[in-house]
Each structure stands twice: as structure tokens, then as C-alpha cells.
Amino acid sequence: xxxxxxxxxxxxxxxxxxxxxxxxxxxxxxxxxxxxxxxxxxxxxxxxxxxxxxxxxxxxxxxxxxxxxxxxxxxxxxxxxxxxxxxxxxxxxxxxxxxxxxxxxxxxxxxxxxxxxxxxxxxxxxxxxxxxxxxxxxxxxxxxxxxxxxxxxxxxxxxxxxxxxxxxxxxxxxxxxxxxxxxxxxxxxxxxxxxxxxxxxxxxxxxxxxxxxxxxxxxxxxxxxxxxxxxxxxxxxxxxxxxxxxxxxxxxxxxxxxxxxxxxxxxxx
Numbered sequence: 001x002x003x004x005x006x007x008x009x010x011x012x013x014x015x016x017x018x019x020x021x022x023x024x025x026x027x028x029x030x031x032x033x034x035x036x037x038x039x040x041x042x043x044x045x046x047x048x049x050x051x052x053x054x055x056x057x058x059x060x061x062x063x064x065x066x067x068x069x070x071x072x073x074x075x076x077x078x079x080x081x082x083x084x085x086x087x088x089x090x091x092x093x094x095x096x097x098x099x100x101x102x103x104x105x106x107x108x109x110x111x112x113x114x115x116x117x118x119x120x121x122x123x124x125x126x127x128x129x130x131x132x133x134x135x136x137x138x139x140x141x142x143x144x145x146x147x148x149x150x151x152x153x154x155x156x157x158x159x160x161x162x163x164x165x166x167x168x169x170x171x172x173x174x175x176x177x178x179x180x181x182x183x184x185x186x187x188x189x190x191x192x193x194x195x196x197x198x199x200x201x202x203x204x205x206x207x208x209x210x211x212x213x214x215x216x217x218x219x220x221x222x223x224x225x226x227x228x229x230x231x232x233x234x235x236x237x238x239x240x241x242x243x244x245x246x247x248x249x250x251x252x253x254x255x256x257x258x259x260x261x262x263x264x265x266x267x268x269x
Contacts, residue, residue, distance in 0.1 A: 038071040041086060044110030053088040053111070057098075058125055074103060081213075083125060083173045083254045086111055093123045095172035095255040097215055117161070119258040121154050121232060128152060128198075128236040129176075129250030150248045151235040156258055158226050165260045167221040169200055169232065172255025174213050179237060179249075181211040195249035196237035203230050213251075221258075232258075 041053040049070030056063040057074075059082050066072040078100050086094040086109055094111045129147040161167065177187070180194040197209035200219050203226070208219035234256075239247035 039074060039107040040109070041066045041070045041072065041088070042108065042110050043091075044112050047110075050088055050091075050111070053086055053091075056085045056087075057082055058085065059083065078103065081175050083175065083252070085123075085255070087123070090114055092118065092257070093120060093172070093255050095215065097173050097175060097213070115260065117159055117165075117260045119156050119158075121156060121256040121258060122152075123255055125252050125254045126152050126256075127250070127252050128234070128248070130248045131250065132247060147248075147250060151233055152253075152256075154232050154256075155229060156232060157229055158258070161223065161260060165262055167223060167226065168218045168259050168261060169202070169207065169221060170255075170257045170259050171210070171217040171234075171253050172257070173215050174198070174210060174217060174251060174253045176251030177211065177213050177237070177249060178239075178251075179211040182213055185212060187213050193239055193241035195239050198237055198249075198251065199235045201233040201235075203227065204233075218259075232256075 039055075041050045041055070042048060043050055049066075049068075051066055051068045051070060053066040053070070053072070054063065055066065055072050055074070057076060057078070060076055060078070062074075062076045064072050064074070078098060081097050081099045084096045084098045086096075088111060090113060091111045092114050094109065096107075096109070098107075127147045128150060130150070131147045158167070177198060178190055178193075178195045179197050181197075182188055183190060183194050197211040199206055200208050200210065202221050205222075205225050207221055210217055210219075234253065236251055237249040239249065
């Protein structure tokens with residue numbers, strides 16, 4: 001009898017130890033996974049976590065917020081590249097092109113505090129083109145908006161600037177361009193055609209072109225063409241292989257800003 005009781009006692013102790021050990025290991029792994037694999041919003045300068053930042057993917061009608069540790073989760077399935085926005089009081093609107101491949105790894109997004117001389121021209125998504133595009137077009141599966149035409153026009157007032165500052169047009173994100181360079185970079189699946197680049201003008205003067213899809217695109221504005229009131233015009237390209245009619249390249253751009261930069265920092269880039 002004593003031998004049987006001893007065996008039963010040994011089995012109970014062993015089972016109890018196994019359960020406690022397993023609980024500790026699982027909890028530890030969960031904690032480690034949560035720490036290393038959560039998306040996070042931080043101040044780009046101080047590196048401090050930012051709580052209550054709004055994270056949204058407008059084309060999927062998805063919105064969430066960062067917690068007190070700056071952590072957020074994206075419980076959404078993204079089939080093709082689309083635009084993710086981060087907004088927080090006192091900070092510049094941030095945008096980023098994302099897809100499921102990007103979201104396989106945790107995102108640590110640093111956002112910048114607003115500059116009083118910076119102008120937010122548009123924080124949403126703008127669809128340019130004619131609503132006629134191939135399913136092989138770059139990111140066309142995520143287009144949700146109706147095209148507003150081939151051009152986007154917006155007036156803005158420019159505050160007085162110091163001689164040491166430069167002015168740039170900044171486009172946070174562009175998807176959908178089907179230019180030759182976009183095709184060569186593998187950004188679309190169109191084999192037999194491509195479009196001319198997107199053009200950007202200030203007060204009717206071209207300051208540059210855009211040929212690739214991407215984020216944080218910056219074009220310098222010559223200060224001698226600026227007035228107190230100015231007009232920004234962004235025009236999408238045209239299909240260079242369509243001769244029977246004008247076929248505009250459908251694309252979407254987001255988070256358009258006019259920003260100032262100190263020359264001594266700008267020149268180093």
C-alpha cells in the first residue's frame with residue numbers, strides 16, 4: 001500500500017511540475033512575441049512611444065489606434081499595395097505603401113512634429129485618371145475611388161521664408177503609375193504599353209516629374225516662382241501607345257504637403 005501511495009504521489013508531483021513549467025514557457029513566449037512583433041508608433045526625434053495615434057487604411061475602411069505604449073495591431077487582409085495613414089495631434093500626417101509582404105514584419109513608424117511653416121494641402125487619397133485601366137495596372141485591385149480627372153489643382157498661401165530655407169512639394173504616397181520606369185521596376189504587369197510620367201507644376205511652371213510609385217516623394221520649388229498666393233497642379237500621364245483617343249494613367253496619391261527645409265540639412269541628402 002505504501003508503495004502504491006508513493007507512486008501516486010510521485011505522479012501528482014510530476015504532473016504539477018509539468019503544468020507549471022508549461023505555463024511559464026508559453027507565457028514567456030507569448031510575452032516575447034508580443035514585444036518583438038507588435039507594430040509601434042514613435043516620435044521620430046525623441047523615439048518616445050505615442051499613444052492614441054490614429055492608424056487607418058481608407059480604401060479598406062479600416063481604422064485603429066495605438067495604445068499607451070504606442071502599440072497597434074492591423075487585423076486586416078491586404079491583397080495588393082494600398083495606403084496606410086498615421087495621424088496624431090501636433091504631428092505631420094504620415095503615409096506609407098503597405099501590402100501583406102510588408103506587414104509580415106512589425107512596423108516601427110516614426111512621425112515628425114508639425115512645422116508652423118508647413119502646409120497640409122491634402123491628407124486624403126486622390127484618384128487621377130479616367131477610370132479606364134487594366135487589371136494588370138499597378139495596384140489597380142485596390143482602387144476604390146472615382147477619378148477626379150487628369151489633374152489635381154489646389155491654391156495655397158506661402159508664408160514669409162528665411163533665405164536659408166528651401167521649399168518642397170512632398171507627396172506622401174503614390175500608387176498606380178504605369179510609366180516605363182515603373183514597368184521596368186516590376187511595379188505593374190502590363191507588357192505592351194506604358195504611360196508618360198506624372199508632372200508637377202507650381203504657378204504653371206513645371207518643377208519636376210514622377211515616374212515611380214513610392215513614398216515620400218519630394219520636388220524642390222524654386223523660391224523665385226512663389227507668390228503670396230500660389231497654385232499647385234499635379235497631372236497624371238497618358239498612355240503613349242494609344243493613338244485613337246487620350247487614355248490617362250489612373251493612379252492614386254495621398255498626403256500632399258508643402259514643406260520647408262533648411263538648406264544646410266537638405267544639401268546633405
